[in-house]
Each structure stands twice: as C-alpha cells, then as structure tokens.
Amino acid sequence: MINPNFVKHQLKIKAFHHQELLEIALTHPDAISENLDLTPEEQKLRTLEYLGISRLGSNLFSQMVSDYLYLHCSHLGSATCTLLKSDLVSPAILAQLTIKINLDQxxxxxxxxxxxxxxxQEKVLSELFEAVVGAVYLEWERDFEKTYNWLANQFLAGVVNQILMDLFIEFVPAADWDANFYPWFGSNHLTCPSKKSASKSTSLFCS
Incomplete structure (x- = not known):
C-alpha cells in the first residue's frame, strides 16, 4: 500500500496539493494489474498515466543533470562531465537514490x-524515482527552476561529489595524494581523503 505522507517527508516537501500525482507515481503497473477493483480499461488508463509521468521525470532528470554539470563541473572538462552524466542517469544510480530515501517503502x-x-528490480526502482520527479514537477505547475533547485540541493550535489571522490580514490595512487591536490578538493567542495581510504571500497552514498 502506498504512503504519500511518508514519501513527502522523505522528499522534504511539506505540502503536496495534488496528491493524486504522487499516487500515480508510487503505484507500479504490476500493482495496477493486480488491483481487481479496477476494470481493464481503468487498469490501462492508470498504467498509461504512470508511464507518462515516469517518462516526463526521466526527460527532466536528464536535462537537469546536464544543467547542473554545466554550471558546476564544466571546469573539469567535457570528458569528465560525460562520464558523470552517464553515471548519474544510469538505472543503478537512480535505484540507489530510491533506496537511500526509502521511496520503495x-x-x-x-x-x-x-x-x-x-x-x-533496479529498473523498477529507477522508474519510480523518475516518476516521482515528474510528479513533483507537475505539482509545482511545471516550474523547471523550482524543480531543478530541489533536485540539485536534495540529490545531485551530494551524488556528484561522491562520484568524483570515488574516481579520485580509484585512479590516483595514494602515494600521489599530496598538497598539489588540496586546491582541487577545495574547489569542488570535497573533503580530502585520508590514505586509509585507498584500502577501502567507498560507498556512493555515505550516510
């Protein structure tokens, strides 16, 4: 059973006036097909609503990721930005975001x-996150800037920084971690890793 109030709390959105949008986003087509109280036509309509809001969220998320990387990471070069976007829009990352904030619950x-x-399961969770992004955008009357600011502050900034940290730890030998890298960490608002980190696997989402 869906719990819109719980999801609003997890999204840090106090008011959601069009709760039916959240209900659409939180109900997967598999659950719709299992609802015997719905006629076949109603099931088809609700499935189309879910797919539509999920596709909307997918397109929005991709565009907002591009905008965020252009504004905050263009100094890292086009190759790094391409790599970052590839990671950020992947089902794996979106599924982890969904689990991180317990949207699945x-x-x-x-x-x-x-x-x-x-x-x-990863695909289902990634589509759920995209559907919720679509619902938030529609709730805020298609206000791209407001939705972007919410998404950037709540999710993108932390994920991008952690990916950069993971890449650094993976590709730069610990022996080369010296003062030459400190300005790079500072400019990207990252915490300088200790050399002990080199022997540890880093989590994309640190709590």
Whole structure:
C-alpha cells in the first residue's frame, strides 16, 4: 500500500496539493494489474498515466543533470562531465537514490517485485524515482527552476561529489595524494581523503 505522507517527508516537501500525482507515481503497473477493483480499461488508463509521468521525470532528470554539470563541473572538462552524466542517469544510480530515501517503502511495486531478478528490480526502482520527479514537477505547475533547485540541493550535489571522490580514490595512487591536490578538493567542495581510504571500497552514498 502506498504512503504519500511518508514519501513527502522523505522528499522534504511539506505540502503536496495534488496528491493524486504522487499516487500515480508510487503505484507500479504490476500493482495496477493486480488491483481487481479496477476494470481493464481503468487498469490501462492508470498504467498509461504512470508511464507518462515516469517518462516526463526521466526527460527532466536528464536535462537537469546536464544543467547542473554545466554550471558546476564544466571546469573539469567535457570528458569528465560525460562520464558523470552517464553515471548519474544510469538505472543503478537512480535505484540507489530510491533506496537511500526509502521511496520503495512508500510505494506499491507489486506482489512479484521481491521475486524479480536484480536487474529488473533496479529498473523498477529507477522508474519510480523518475516518476516521482515528474510528479513533483507537475505539482509545482511545471516550474523547471523550482524543480531543478530541489533536485540539485536534495540529490545531485551530494551524488556528484561522491562520484568524483570515488574516481579520485580509484585512479590516483595514494602515494600521489599530496598538497598539489588540496586546491582541487577545495574547489569542488570535497573533503580530502585520508590514505586509509585507498584500502577501502567507498560507498556512493555515505550516510
């Protein structure tokens, strides 16, 4: 059963006047098809609504990621920005974002979700995040700037910084971590890693 109030809290959005948008975003087509109270036509309509809001969120998220990287990371070069965007819009990252803020706990993903293979669960979770982005955008009357600011502050800044940190730790030998890199960390608002980090696997989302 979906829990819109829980999801609003997780999204840090106090008021959601068009709650039906959240209800659409939080109800996966598998759950819709399992609802025997709906006629086949109603199931089809609700599935189309879900797919539409998820596609909207996907397009918005991709554009907002591009805008964020242009504004904040263009000094790193086009190759790095391309790599960052590839990571940020991947189902793996979106699924981790969904789990990080427990969106899955406030949604209905269908009875068979736990039985799906990992790659299918990842796809379901990534679509859920995109659908929620679409719902937020529509709730705010298609205000791109407001939605972008919310997305950047709540999600993008932290994820981009962690990806950069992970790349640094992976590709720069610990022996080369010296004062020459401190300005780079400062300019990107990153915390300088200790050499102990080199022997540890880093998590994309540090709590």
């Amino acid at each position: 406030g949604s209905d993903l269908g009875k068979n979700y736990p039985l799906k293979p990992d790659f299918e």
